[in-house]
Amino acid sequence: MAKYNKPLNRDYFKKRDNPKWDKEGPRLTKCCEQDTDQEMLNVKKKKDWELIEDYIEKKLREYSSTESITPVSCKTCGRLVKYQSKIEDSKGKRGWFK
Ligand SMILES: [Zn+2]
Numbered sequence: 001m002a003k004y005n006k007p008l009n010r011d012y013f014k015k016r017d018n019p020k021w022d023k024e025g026p027r028l029t030k031c032c033e034q035d036t037d038q039e040m041l042n043v044k045k046k047k048d049w050e051l052i053e054d055y056i057e058k059k060l061r062e063y064s065s066t067e068s069i070t071p072v073s074c075k076t077c078g079r080l081v082k083y084q085s086k087i088e089d090s091k092g093k094r095g096w097f098k
Contacts, residue, residue: 032074032081043071044078052080059085 014037027036034040041048056069067088073080 029074029077029079031076032079034074034079034081041080042078043073043080048080056083059083 028034029036041052043049043052052071056071059069060066063085065088067086069086070084071080072082072084
């Protein structure tokens with residue numbers, strides 16, 4: 001009965017796929033507190049870096065006011081944490097998006 005009328009979230013499926021998965025919440029990397037269950041791009045991997053470049057190139061083409069985009073990554077493990085974009089026409093004000 002317990003499983004009915006309950007929202008099924010990611011944790012539910014993680015637990016279903018791996019009964020040993022602990023309900024403590026996502027396990028985070030020590031260096032940058034990223035969810036280890038999540039597939040993250042890694043700037044140290046050549047293939048991932050190419051994807052990052054492609055993404056930035058596309059964004060720069062799409063948004064003419066974006067001057068540059070910095071792929072901010074963890075200095076220890078290289079996981080991509082976020083993209084930080086610099087917007088041209090807002091007096092040095094920075095905008096962020098993911
Ligand atoms: Zn890290």
